[in-house]
Amino acid sequence: MENETTNILIVGVGGQGVLLASELLSETAMRAGYNIKKSEVHGMSQRGGVVTSHIKFGKKVYSPIIPYGEVDILISFEQAEALRAVDWLKKDGVVVTAKTRLVPPIATGGKFHYPDDPIADLKKKVKKVIAVDAEQIALELGDIRLVNTILLGGISTDLEFDHKLWEEAIRVRVKPKFVDVNLKAFARGQELAVAIKKAMA
Amino acid sequence: MRRFLSGNEAVARGAYEAGVKLAVGYPGTPSTEILETLAEEYRSIYSEWSPNEKVAFEVGIGASLGGARALVTMKHVGLNVAADPFMTFAYTGVNGGFVLISADDPEMHSSQNEQDNRFYAKFAQIPFLEPSDSQESKDFVLKAFEISEKFDTPVMLRMTTRISHSKGIIEENEPVKIESVGFKRDMQKYVMIPANAKKRHLIVTQRLEKLQQYSEETELNVIENNGSKIGIISGGIAYQYAKDNLPDADYLKIGFGFPLPIEKIRKFVSSHQKVLVIEELEPYYEEIIHAAGIKIEGKKYFSRLGELSPYKVALGLKEAGLLDKTAGAQIAPAELFPRPPILCPGCPHRGAYMALKKLGVAVTGDIGCYTLGVLPPLEYLDTCICMGASIGNAIGMEKVGGYQKGVVAVIGDSTFLHSGITGLLDAVYNKSNITVIILDNRVTAMTGGQQHPATGYTLMGETTKRVNFIELAKALGVESVHEVDPYDYQGLIKTIEGEINREGPSVIITNRPCVLMPKRIGDRPxxxxxxxxxxxxxxxxxxxxxxxxxxxxxxxxxxxxxxxxxxxxxxxxxxxxxxxxxxxxxxxxxxxx
Structure with missing residues (x-):
């Protein structure tokens, strides 16, 4: 159908860099010639709360919101957030999540419980789960904020964009002095996803 | 050039292309980024933050009467504050084009209510336009200025959070050439004493007839004919959700929402087997269409609460028998801990709430980050109504002896300047015994850090005079004014306790900046x-x-x-x-x- 779209949902916690990741992805899709819309809500609800960004691209895009159960790729910056969003995924959808664990004060008081192993729970629900220790890699590369580019590198293996377009998007959207390290982070994410997929196959 | 812009950024671009000379507003989600974009990207336009929406609206009127195109931005509840000039400006009409952006917040992502401001346009009898994506957000600004000047009327562009904050691809154009026409004295038109206003009211009704004709003819209200027996009448983001689900139905897409094109609607309805109205929030179209004796269905299937979504529209269409299966799966929320919004680490508001809780007083609240003091684990805030309400609320509660342990109003710096000063004046004038805490973090924090009259900077980044809260409170007649460090827990308790036990109104000002300000506290963790x-x-x-x-x-x-x-x-x-x-x-x- 004309309005068939590729749907990507990015989730995380306020301050993790969800919005930059969705900007880079959108920029790349636009450069690849797609029509694209994305939606996220900022404001009060984002003070330490859950941040979600919907991205839809294709020939024709109507609303910027993905229907439940229609997400092709779920990118999560935090493992429990991946679990929270997993029901948005299509049957054969892919999850790429950072292994980051952010336990809010409310889940330390006894009333609420942070799941013991969200990634194991995810794997019970979805076949394709790629869990990456993105924080560790980011620290190795010298900046914790690189988590988003590492995850993008990871999902790039599920999208058909030319590598050149990703690189252009990073060059346009990232401050010049951080371009090289972001390109490295992107490549690390890519390698890791390929290796994990190989192991899963 | 093609660019990927949010609805708000597209409105700013539209203002630039429309030759706007002055843009003014007060920050408020989801409208804030319009003026921020103008101040950053389109520096040829004079833009400013006013202390509140009423002043902003009046500045906009002045610019219009001065002969230039003016843009005024605010969130939906901001128009309540500006309603006074808004209602009468509808009578006088414009000189240079005047466009009001009303950014509504269905779902209350960051608001105290979800009022549907389409009714405001009908109330004031001025036209409103409603875009359904970023491209239209830009195009409709240009269209709105044309309509404003052609029909001598202020025009409202109604945005919603989903349109303001979603991004899409837009095509940029060169700005149009507009010459400012200058002020032309016309007392009968602009001085609204009863004798003149009576004549202007007649002109408003005559104008409405012309606008009705325009609504029937304009391409802003467009019929999409796909040869279907099913017809959908929709506008704004709801139109997109409908298209997601029923791409092949016939549509009457409403871009010009007041007055509605009733004859076009009548014809559209009579040529289809079944017609549904799909609109977010209130049954605004539906009521007008019903009143014209046209048979349609709408809110029977679609909730008037919160935002719509592709999923909610699918459910409604299914119930109406227009969709066999719902798009997507059933909602199956994972049972997980919540992540409620919370005060940031190091937030200077935290200390105030800790102290107030310790003292057990009643706390009337206001609009800002500090409203988060109501959430666990602090849970110590008793009211939140609207901008500036905390002080008046406290006065009334204290006058009736509503809470024996004392009544304290908490209000932020920007909110105090917005509409708290008059409340404090009332407290002095009428000898109230309340304590007002001005939580001065030196920025409009909740909306992302905007300047205001006490920050020392303008929207366009110039340095300017800074309001001194201590001097201001004293000038209003408050005798007991204290500045305290909100990181000093015992000191806070002592100061507040002293003031609640004292006769007469007092003001306590906390003096630590927002932790998200560019210059962080930077102490050792x-x-x-x-x-x-x-x-x-x-x-x-x-x-x-x-x-x-x-x-x-x-x-x-x-x-x-x-x-x-x-x-x-x-x-x-x-x-x-x-x-x-x-x-x-x-x-x-x-x-x-």
């Missing part, structure tokens, strides 16, 4: 000495995101505390409530007092 922590959980109860429970337990099986050194700003409030003195600055394991 604190840490927990595990062997000294007794698991009392006093530090958990101040609701700081930097404090979490450790896996290590005390001998009584209670979790000890740990502090995330990346998040901690070193405000020291947790150390001040730690009885065993187990919380200390990093790198210096000495006890703090």
């Amino acid at each position: 604190y840490r927990v000495i595990a062997e000294d922590c007794n698991g009392c959980s006093a530090c958990f109860r101040i609701g700081c995101p930097a404090i979490a429970s450790s896996k290590e337990l005390t001998e009584h099986n209670r979790p000890k505390a740990i502090i995330d050194p990346v998040l901690c700003t070193g405000c020291s409030l947790c150390a001040q409530v730690c009885q065993p003195e187990a919380i200390v600055p990093t790198g210096e394991p000495v006890k703090v007092k």
